Amino acid sequence: MYRILIVEDDDKIAHILKDTLTRYEYEVFRAVRFHDIKGEAAELEPDLILLDINLPRYDGFYWCRQIRTFSNVPIIFLSARTGEMDQVMAIENGGDDYLTKPFNLDVVLAKVKGALRRAYGEYAQAQPSRDEWELNGLKLDRMKNTLEFAGKRMELTKNELLLFDCLAHRAGSIAGREELLEALWDDVHFVDDNTLTVNVTRVRRKLEEIGLPGIIETVRGQGYRLQTEWGNTGDA
Template identity: 60%
Template sequence: MYRILIVEDDDKIGAILRSCMEKYGFEAQVASRFRDITGEFAEYGPHLVLMDIHLPYFDGFYWCRQIRLRSNAPILFLSARSGEMDQVMAIENGGDDYVTKPIHMDLLMAKIRAALRRAYGEYAASPAGADAQDALTANGLTLYGQRSELEWSGRRVPLTQNERLLAAALIRASERVVSREELLEALWDDAEFVDDNTLTVNVTRLRKKLDELGLPGAVDTVRGQGYRLKAAELGRNGGRQS
C-alpha cells in the first residue's frame, strides 16, 4: 500500500484529501508539525507528497527543497494560485506536478497514479541492463535499486527511499550485524541530529514489507548492537522477531 503525506494546513481540506486517498486504497497522513515537515517526512516514509504552497513558518517551495535533499519521492503541489510563474517555481524547486484549487479529485487521482507509476511502477526509469547491474541479492531476496523494489519468490513490493537504503545495508552485510550508527549514517547525512526512534520506525516499515513478501522474522534485533538480516533462514515462515 502506497503512503501519501498531505502537507496542508487547512484542516477541512486535509481531512477531505485524506478520506479521498483512503477511499482509493492509499494510506494517508495529514502533516501536523509545520516547523518540521522533513522530520515528519522521515518518520512517515511516504511514497508521495501532496504539498500546499501557503503554509505556516515556511512555504511549500522551501519544504520541497528540503525533502529533495533526502528523497526523490514524487511531490505534487496543490495551490489556489493558477499563475504560470507559480507552476514554474514549483517545478524548479523540485516538484513533479501542480494541481490548482478547487481540486478536481478525478484529475488529482489520475496525476497521483501517474506519478507513482513513473516513480515505482511500470514507467519507472530503468536503463537497459540496469536491473541486473544494481541488484543486490541474499539467498533469493533481491533488491532492485533502480526501481526501489524488493523481490522474493516472484513477488515484489515497492520501497520508499529509506526502506531501500535499509534493505541495501542489511543485504550487503547478509548475516553480519549492522550497528544502529551505521544504519543512521546510511539513511541521513546529519545522523547525529536524527531521533534514534526514527530508525526504529523505518526498520518496522521494512519488516512489514518483508512480511508482505512472506518473510516474517527476516530481520533480527540484536540488542545493544543493531540489526541483522537472517539470510540463511530466508523463506522459513514463522520466524520470531526479537
C-alpha cells in the same frame, strides 16, 4: 535546478519557504489545487515535496499515500504537531522526514539539501554500481525500488531502499544503528532514533507480505542483522 513543490495553505509560511528556497536557486512552486494535490504533483513532477499535515479537504497523510501510488519523490512533512505519534504516522504513510513548526530555516535547508543528495546527488551516485542484489531467491532491484521473493513483489520507498540496501551489504553481520541512521540521513542530530525503528518496522512488514517474516533480527543495544537463511527469526 531542483524543482520543489510546497503544499502549505498558510500564506505566510508558504511565502517564507518559497522566498528562502528560491534564494538558494531552487525552482519552487506552491500547490494551489488543495482538492487535487495528487494531480498537481503528477503534472509538476517535483524533485522534492514539502507537505503540511493540516490541509483543506484531506490531510497531508492522505496526500502522501496518494503520491506514493506513482512516485518515490522525497517528501518532508511540515507540521505544528509535535507529538511522537504524528511523526510515526508521517513515516508510516510514506514520508521521508518531519519538521515541526515553528522551524529554523537553516534546518529546513539542511534537510532539503540532504534529501536531494540522497535521492539524486553525490550519495545516490555513491551507491554500488550493480543494480540488483539476490540471496536465496530474495531479490532487490535498485532501479525499480522493489523487493521480490517467490513471485511476490513489493515496492519500496527511497528510505526503505536505502535501509534494506545497507542491511543487504552486511547480510549475516550486524549493521549498527548509527550506520543505518547515517545511510538514511546526513545529520543524525536532527533525527529521532525512533524514526529508524519505524522504518525497520515498515521494511519488516513488506518482507512479511512477500513471505519472509522475521528475517531482520534485532541485536539489542547494537543494531540489526539480515538473516542469510530463511526460517531463522530474531527478536521483534
